[in-house]
Amino acid sequence: MKRRIAIAFVPLVFALPTWAQTAPTAAQPTDPKATEQWEPVPKVVMPGKQDGAPPADAVVLFDGRGLDQWEASKDHSPARWKVHDGVVTVDKATGNIQTKRRFKNYQLHLEWQVPKDITGEGQARGNSGLFAASTGPADEGYEIQILDSWNNKTYVNGQAASVYKQTPPLANAMRPPGEWQTYDVIWTAPVFAADGTLKSPAYVTLFHNGVLVQNHTELAGETVYIGKPKYVAYADAPIKLQAHGDHSKPISFRNIWVRPLD
Numbered sequence: 001m002k003r004r005i006a007i008a009f010v011p012l013v014f015a016l017p018t019w020a021q022t023a024p025t026a027a028q029p030t031d032p033k034a035t036e037q038w039e040p041v042p043k044v045v046m047p048g049k050q051d052g053a054p055p056a057d058a059v060v061l062f063d064g065r066g067l068d069q070w071e072a073s074k075d076h077s078p079a080r081w082k083v084h085d086g087v088v089t090v091d092k093a094t095g096n097i098q099t100k101r102r103f104k105n106y107q108l109h110l111e112w113q114v115p116k117d118i119t120g121e122g123q124a125r126g127n128s129g130l131f132a133a134s135t136g137p138a139d140e141g142y143e144i145q146i147l148d149s150w151n152n153k154t155y156v157n158g159q160a161a162s163v164y165k166q167t168p169p170l171a172n173a174m175r176p177p178g179e180w181q182t183y184d185v186i187w188t189a190p191v192f193a194a195d196g197t198l199k200s201p202a203y204v205t206l207f208h209n210g211v212l213v214q215n216h217t218e219l220a221g222e223t224v225y226i227g228k229p230k231y232v233a234y235a236d237a238p239i240k241l242q243a244h245g246d247h248s249k250p251i252s253f254r255n256i257w258v259r260p261l262d
């Protein structure tokens with residue numbers, strides 16, 4: 001018992017000199033209320049009932065029932081990827097799909113699954129992509145890579161959770177094929193001046209299965225397959241999912257929602 005009391009007092013003893021240093025003097029403020037902020041009061045957002053569920057103010061992009069929020073990137077016709085069993089599976093034949101709505105800055109949640117019996121290697125194994133902002137019908141824009149990176153070697157700035165051909169993830173947080181993966185993204189859109197010059201670059205923060213893999217990463221421009229990235233001015237943009245042209249089995253998505261932060 002005595003020993004326990006002694007331990008409990010240790011932090012107090014160490015804390016005392018700190019209090020002594022902050023004793024009021026003529027030059028130092030004395031009112032703790034002077035540094036309290038009361039307005040504006042943050043809005044109430046009812047969180048989802050469990051982790052990953054959309055909060056009350058989210059724009060639900062896919063809840064397992066249909067693709068009414070999405071269109072084909074190539075011609076804005078209705079998105080024709082197959083919805084089944086509460087998920088949507090990439091249809092490589094019909095190409096990329098994108099949100100009908102356009103976004104600037106946002107928080108996004110998305111879940112994706114590589115088929116358990118995936119085949120292929122490198123970039124040809126469960127390749128898709130989340131374009132945080134789409135600037136054209138094909139692969140124009142800013143791609144966060146989606147790929148099977150469970151025991152699948154490729155260039156590191158092209159593995160899952162990379163900013164494609166720009167920044168490798170801080171860690172490989174991949175779950176094996178057949179299991180669901182989560183991406184939680186904070187996207188800060190680039191800002192352009194009226195003449196099209198870049199005022200501030202894009203940034204992305206990304207959690208892959210809850211692990212921080214991109215930490216306020218600055219983008220050098222649009223993600224490109226060949227050559228150097230560069231910025232091309234755009235305003236608000238759709239969010240796009242990639243139908244990659246490799247021959248491995250298509251991946252699936254579920255539970256996609258976004259919270260605009262403008």
Ligand code: MG
Binds near residue numbers: 127129143146242
């Ligand atoms: Mg891709």
